[in-house]
Amino acid sequence: MTAPTRTAPTPSFDFTTPEYRRDPYPFYARLRRDMPIVRINQGRRGESFYVSRYDDVMVLLKDVERFASDKRTAGHEVSWLESRLSLGVNDSMVMKDGADHRRLRTLAHKAFTPSRVAALERRIAQLSDELLAAADARGSMDMIADFALPLPVAVISDMMGVAERHRPHFHRWMKGILELDGAGWLELLTNFPNMIKLNRFLRELIAERRRNKGDDLLSALVEAEEAGDKLSFDELVASTLILLLAGHETTVNLIGNGVLALLEHPDQLGRLRAHPELVDAAVEEMLRFTSPVQLNAPRFACVDTELCGVTLRRGQAVCPILASANHDEAHFAEPERFDIGRQPNRHLAFGFGPHFCLGAPLARLEAKLAFRALLQRYSDMQLGVPRSELTWRRSQSIRGLTALPLRVRR
Structure with a gap:
């Protein structure tokens, strides 16, 4: 048996270059082939490891004995400044493990029930028609600003009881937080007033x-109780932040990236028009192929352990690259082929295991109804600018377009 190596290589690229943002998948293929675990210095966040193969990503997501979501479980302290800058997210279910995580998730799930999500179908369809009607007279639209963004923002705001006058503000603040992913201290501190x-x-x-x-989701969260236990005020703040963020950001990028994928694969667009019953499978393939969430939250080694032949010390951070796992040749036949009828399709776009995304049913429903409305309404959709002019958001964790200009025809 070969002895494990003590160090992981450092790749020759980083996750902040325009070239990477335009098309990260060739970079991921190189990682899977040559460097399945790499070491990257993240500036103010310090050093982290990244894993790119499906099986190794699954280990991180499933093995709660060796890898924790809460850095404190792995021996780290959370400083006062870090706690302030995280806006209390350390108190959310995303950053908890074991009994603490189960308690918070159970309480949140009592508010975020499948029946509550299913009841939104008529409202989502109505919003879709209203937003698209505004683009009809012009014959053009920005898919992000005119549809992919306002649809999920309106839906989650309705669910949380956020008044319409506040919605532009809270989205701007949340977008600012996401764009800080990987930013330096100066940019972080400059944005601090918006975080406050x-x-x-x-x-x-x-x-x-x-x-x-x-009769809204936030009221249900306030009322949620399990065996006499309720969410504390700080836990409510953290849970609300996570639900507002997860409740619209993934869907914005799923719709935007999915439309671009269909336009770049006209055979699949035609197939979906001819077989609208494939819309559910098409959304799953968009989730796999475009991976709106590129990187999952880091896991922290609870003990000295090995992964991909590399020795990890207790406390070291390891990030699963979901987007790379979703293109792993060992698990998906012809992974670079966009196939709206792909079966099976066991992608990891929403994670896996205890921290599987609570908002996945809502994102799937919104995307299904959005694409159904688009294809029923428009006989033709074309890019309004050359593909080379499209720009991508700065966040390392998510992948989405800043704008997607289209020409549309009823």
Whole structure:
């Protein structure tokens, strides 16, 4: 048996270059082939390992004995500054493990039920028609600004009881937080006032729901109880932030990236038009092929252990590259082929295991209804600018277009 190596290589590229953002998948293929685990210095975040193969990503997502979501489980302390900059996310279910995670997820799930999501179908269809009607007279639209963004923002805002006048503000604040992913200290501190505004907004919103409950998801979170246990105020703030963020960001990029994938594969677009019953499978393939969430939250080694033949020390951070796992040749036949009828399709776009995305049913429903509305309404959709002019958002964790200009015809 070959002895494990003690170090992981450093790749010759990073996750911040325009070339990488335009098309990360050739880079991931090189990692899977030559460097399945790499070491990258993330500036203010320090050094982290990244794994790119499906099987190794699954180990990180499933093996809760060796890898934790909460860095404190792995021996780290959370400084006062880090706690402030995280807006309390360390108190959310995303960053918890074991019994703490199960408690928070169970309480949140009582509010985020399948029946509550299913009841939104008529509202999502109505919003889709209203947003697209505004583009009809012009014969053109920005798929992101005019449809992919306002649709999920309106849906999650309705669910959380966020008044319409507040919606542009909270999206701008949240977008700013995501764009800071991987940013340096100066940019982080420059954006700090907006983070404070978002935190204040959430606290005021929750305080109002505690005084005057309604028929919305936030009121249900306030009321959620399990064996006499309720979410504390700080846990409510953290849970609300996560649900608002996850409740629209993934869908924005799923719709935008999915439309671009269809336009770049006209045979599949034609196939979906001819067989609209394939829309569910098509959404799953968009999730796999475009991977709106590129990198999952890091896991932290709870003990000294080995992964991909590399020795990891307790406390070291390891990031699963979901997008690379979704293109792994060992698990997907012809992974670079966009196939809206792909079966089976066991992608990891929503993660796996205890931290599987709670909002996955909502994202799937919104995307299905959005694509159904687009294809029923428009007989023709074409890019409004050359493909080379499209730009991608700066975030390392998510992948989405800043704009997607289209020419459309009823």
